[in-house]
Amino acid sequence: MKLLQATFFLSVAMMLFAAKSQAQVQVIANPGISAESVSKADLSKVYTGATTQIAGSHVVPTLLKQGTVHNDFLSNYIGQAPVSLLVIWRGLVLSGQATMPRTFDSEDDLIKYVAHTPGAIGYIGKSTPHEGVKILTVSLSRH
Numbered sequence: 001m002k003l004l005q006a007t008f009f010l011s012v013a014m015m016l017f018a019a020k021s022q023a024q025v026q027v028i029a030n031p032g033i034s035a036e037s038v039s040k041a042d043l044s045k046v047y048t049g050a051t052t053q054i055a056g057s058h059v060v061p062t063l064l065k066q067g068t069v070h071n072d073f074l075s076n077y078i079g080q081a082p083v084s085l086l087v088i089w090r091g092l093v094l095s096g097q098a099t100m101p102r103t104f105d106s107e108d109d110l111i112k113y114v115a116h117t118p119g120a121i122g123y124i125g126k127s128t129p130h131e132g133v134k135i136l137t138v139s140l141s142r143h
Contacts, residue, residue: 037137
């Protein structure tokens with residue numbers, strides 16, 4: 001009986017780990033952005049304020065304020081914890097090098113903003129409807 005319980009809990013833990021390790025996030029962009037894909041490295045540079053360009057297009061990053069999608073995006077694509085990213089942006093703002101990215105309480109509000117704002121990019125859950133925006137493929141290699 002104990003072996004059966006241990007096997008069950010181990011199986012559940014492995015499934016949860018596998019589900020967590022797969023990013024359930026997709027990157028969205030205003031349809032006016034020429035890029036169809038972005039490297040993970042370039043996406044990280046945009047979201048840490050190191051660049052405002054993707055494939056020659058000016059981009060404006062947007063963020064969700066919190067939640068699983070927000071945490072997964074930062075962890076899997078940007079490599080930063082939410083607090084770390086906030087510290088980076090506050091430093092850029094205080095030094096006059098950038099303005100804080102716009103943040104949204106909901107994916108729907110973020111999608112509407114990205115759809116109607118030239119250069120805007122963001123991220124949503126893979127199952128979230130995304131009418132009016134385009135999906136950017138994220139690759140591990142640089143473009």
